[in-house]
Amino acid sequence: MSVWDDLVGQGPVVEQLRSAVEGDGGMAHAWLFTGPPGSGRSTAARAFAAALQCTDAPRGCGHCAACHQVLQGTHADLDVVRPAGLSYGVKETRELVLRASSSPSVGRWQIVLFEDADRATEAAANALLKAIEEPPPRTVWLMCTPSPEDMLITIRSRCRLVTLRTPPVSAIAEVLVQRDGVDPETAATSARAAQGHIGRARRLATDAEARAHRVEVLAVPRRLTSVGPAMTAAEALVKAAEAEAKAETEELNESETGALRQALGESAKGRMPRGTAGALKDLEDRQKSRATRTKRDSLDRTLLDLASYYRDVLTLQLGAGTELINVDLAPELRTAASQGPPEATIRRLDAIMACRERLEANVNPLLAVEALTLTLRTG
Structure with missing residues (x-):
């Protein structure tokens, strides 16, 4: 077992990172991990961080204390940043840069693993650029984004690029x-x-x-037989996304709030010391922002599942011969493929992608999905 085992179908990436860790060339102070959603960008970055801190041989052994601590996120010289909300501001970035400037306390490197770095605001990205331009000698930045174009070109030019592919x-x-x-x-x-x-x-x-x-x-x-069912379907999709997001964030919110109240000195009767309301309000705001992002992500996954249906229909209409994603629905998909031209299916797929873009632009989810289901009904 090694830290590289979880990088599914990423042989060239593993070789690139191993070479850098072993000192065969290619080591840099800033790395940009890119690849489609689910390809394992964060997994690759964390495995690389573990290998850099590894105290055994070969580097990235997966069984030494340093490897375990990095993989679990508890290593003293690893700072993992996961933007909880829709964006990551300049204030948080400046605090991050300050932490990253310190020397490693127990490990070989001071490592910052910045997941979803594309959520950094323009001001935050500029603050990050200054840190990457003149980094301390033992600091390594590992940033993860879907595409290199998601980062400022001035940041991209100072990073070693790691490109992951969609695993088979x-x-x-x-x-x-x-x-x-x-x-x-x-x-x-x-x-x-x-x-x-x-x-x-x-x-x-x-x-x-x-x-x-x-x-x-x-x-x-x-189910999109008329306007009424189309509107009902849209409401059901949005409510399901909201319920999924609530289940995902509720327990985490409670634990975070409890831990903060305890750290701020909550009394046995549940009373808080004076001057702590601001900290609790900041946490509440971050949690609300995270809930919004989680709901949007859940709805986006729903839209991608819906797109897979029409992708299969189009595959059958064009006689592409590729394997269907939804094999269990093959008879239904063949019927749907026979009921219209490929052009109508393409319009439906375009409508799903347009809905995703509207949601990313903060359009009301229910209005966006209602417009989608009406378009899907008519083609």
């Missing part, structure tokens, strides 16, 4: 079987449905509720 379905299915104990049939179905997103595949394979929700989403096209 067979590789994801194998991991689900070997590491998660999933039966082969469920693993294969979940890997196809996730369309290369490893985390999504794992969730579908291990969470019956997630699989049930996806079944409901894929039932939407056949």
Whole structure:
């Protein structure tokens, strides 16, 4: 076992990172990990961080204390940044830069792992640029974004680029079987449905509720018989996303709030010291921002599942011969393919992508999805 084992289908990336760790050339003070959602950008960055801090040989052994601490996020010289909300501001970035400027206390490097670095505001990105231009000698920045273009060109030019690819379905299915104990049939179905997103595949394979929700989403096209059902379907999709987001964030919010209240000196009767209201309000605001982002992410996953349905329809209409994502719906998909031209299916796929863009631009979710379902009904 090594820290590289979780990088599914990323052989060239593993070789690139191993070479840098072993001192064969290519080491840099700033790295940009890019790749499509679910390809394992953060996983690759964390594995690289573990290998850099590893105290055994070969570097990245996966069993020494340093490797375990990095992989668990508890290493003293690792700062993991996960923007909880829609953006990451300049104030937080300046605090991060200050922490990153310190010398490593126990490890070989002071490492900052910045997930979703593309959420940094323009002012935050400029603050980050200054730190990357003149980094301390033992500090390494590991930033993760879907595409290099998501970062300022001045930042990109100072980073070593690591490009991950969408892992093949067979590789994801194998991991689900070997590491998660999933039966082969469920693993294969979940890997196809996730369309290369490893985390999504794992969730579908291990969470019956997630699989049930996806079944409901894929039932939407056949329910769009008139305006009324289209509006009802839109409302159901949005409410399901809200419920999923609430379940995902509620427990975390409670633990965060409890820990902060205790740290601020909450009394046995639940009373807080004077002057602590501001800190609690800041936490509440961050939690609300995270909830908004989580709901949007959940709805985006729903739209991608819906897109997979029409992708399969288009595949059949064009006679492409590629494997269907939703194999279990093959008879229904063939019927849908025979009922209209490819142009109508392409318009439906374009409508789904347009809805995703509207949601990213903060359009009201229900209005955006209602407009989508009406378009899907008419083609």
